[in-house]
Amino acid sequence: MALPELRHPQNVTGDFFVDNTCIDCDLCRQIAPAVFSDIGDQSVVHQQPETPEDEFAALKALVTCPTASIGALGKHAARQAVAAYPERIDENVHFCGFASESSYGASSYLIVRPEGNVLIDSPRFARPLAKRIGELGGVRTMFLTHRDDVADQERWANHFKAARVMHRDDIGRLAGIERVLAGPEAVRLDADLVAIPTPGHTRGHTVLLYRDRFLFSGDHVWWSPNYDSLHASRQVCWYSWEDQTRSMERLLDYQFEWVLPGHGRRVQASAEGLHASLRECIARMRKVGA
16 A cells, blocks of 8 residues: 555645655556646646545546555545456456556456457456456456566466467567467457557567457557657667567558557547558657658
8 A cells, every 4th residue: 555654745635645656657647637647757646536436536546556656545435446347448348457566557458258258468466356357257368468568467367267379479488378479470369359460669569459449559559648649659669669660550451449558548539540640650650760
């Protein structure tokens, strides 16, 4: 739990606060923007919750925080916030909350489907979340986009006897990956699931396209409010910016209406709108790479 004695001095007075262990993952600002804001390299409470909806959002941020850097004095209905996850985003796609510090607060997602549920990347292993996912049908497949966001993947895979999918070039020391992808070609994992290798951020980075509508993009691309566009950053490209630019161009061959990243903001728009935004992103990447 967050410690009051470490409370950041720029928090406003009141029950909710952020302490100075915050790693600036941005999730609290996404979940409860009315309460949390950015002060450069950390988050703080810029306004105490004024409505029950704001309080519930702040509690969901508290539950999700990977470093337990959010605190709340007094009595609050945290149990309801715990029970909110996995939280539906659209159709049968859910956000898992419960981010892990070992993946620097990356978002993970659950697709609930009759053919077997799919967990994309790994949340922090927590019994309440595991119980709720079990009630939704468990996990048949774990899709690991890349090596940075694997977190508690082994515990999740063991708990649900799930088959893990990952590209060979990012497996490294991970043991027991059940389905290993290889090479540059897209692979149809099921009738509605396509794995698309997108090297760049890491050598074996791979995104997952579901129903030609949802793109689970890992750390390859995300929505940037600053650019008002899809975006990628050379500062967090660990393998090859040139390859990442080419991988971005490859996504123009596919249709999607959602971009759901591990880090960064998610976005929904028309397929045409996201293609236009993707072209803007590619143009900036080429300029940076020149």
